[in-house]
Amino acid sequence: MDLEFDVVDLGDAGHPQVGEQAPEFVRPLVNDEYWEDVALSELTAEGPVLLVFYPMDGSFPATYVWNELRDRAWDETYDVTIVGLSISSPYEHKTLIEDREIPYRLFSDPQNGVAESYGIVHDLDGMAGVSEPRPAVFLLEEDRTVQYAWVAREWPDLPDYDAIEDALAEH
Amino acid sequence: MSETATTGGPSTADDPSITLYRLQACPFCERVVRKLHEYDLPFRSRFVEPMHSERDVVKRISGQRAVPAIIDANTGVTMSESANIVEYLDRTYGEAA
Numbered sequence: 001m002d003l004e005f006d007v008v009d010l011g012d013a014g015h016p017q018v019g020e021q022a023p024e025f026v027r028p029l030v031n032d033e034y035w036e037d038v039a040l041s042e043l044t045a046e047g048p049v050l051l052v053f054y055p056m057d058g059s060f061p062a063t064y065v066w067n068e069l070r071d072r073a074w075d076e077t078y079d080v081t082i083v084g085l086s087i088s089s090p091y092e093h094k095t096l097i098e099d100r101e102i103p104y105r106l107f108s109d110p111q112n113g114v115a116e117s118y119g120i121v122h123d124l125d126g127m128a129g130v131s132e133p134r135p136a137v138f139l140l141e142e143d144r145t146v147q148y149a150w151v152a153r154e155w156p157d158l159p160d161y162d163a164i165e166d167a168l169a170e171h
Numbered sequence: 172m173s174e175t176a177t178t179g180g181p182s183t184a185d186d187p188s189i190t191l192y193r194l195q196a197c198p199f200c201e202r203v204v205r206k207l208h209e210y211d212l213p214f215r216s217r218f219v220e221p222m223h224s225e226r227d228v229v230k231r232i233s234g235q236r237a238v239p240a241i242i243d244a245n246t247g248v249t250m251s252e253s254a255n256i257v258e259y260l261d262r263t264y265g266e267a268a
Contacts (some may be wrong), residue, residue: 031226033226034192034220034228036217037215082178
């Protein structure tokens, strides 16, 4: 991003790399009507999954990311299930789904354990006791093998949408 | 969006036959949950909207927006009202069953 102010360098993350298996998890998965506990492996069993870690609902990157993913509508072109994950509660997810008019489902992980298992924890400066995932995108195959991975090394940073689209087109 | 499972089929740990539509902190829902635990019945919890007028998913499965509502694919039963559900669970899975 070409910003006039300095971005914060987050350094390396110990996240799953291309070819490795992404960690399994179970969390409440929110749609426009209800939420229920769902395992990531239940989703990947149905086909490739684009797992999008994003900053808490209401932040400007959350709005940008979901507007972009809604407009690109990759699920209509490619065989992929798009799901998000943030530390926001299921109630906030329902509001985001309505406000952004997205046909995607969102995992709720207030205690940030999934980010821990993915090695992408981001402790938020100025919000004592609050951590969330770094912005990150993983394209996973049916057995949760990582096909494409992007993890923010700066804060703020947004995904490279064209690179994701290339990865979707390749697989 | 995932489809609501309303048809029968074998129950597994990951895909229990019973689905409970519930509202967080709703005492009538908790009453049903206690009964399900009492009979050791695996079930899937689906948490819905507090606003009654927005609970269309519950209306689609049960004909009304009230929770708790339960779908039991073992028996093909869909039911609302906690007293009715508890009585149904006693009758179907209790000692008398």
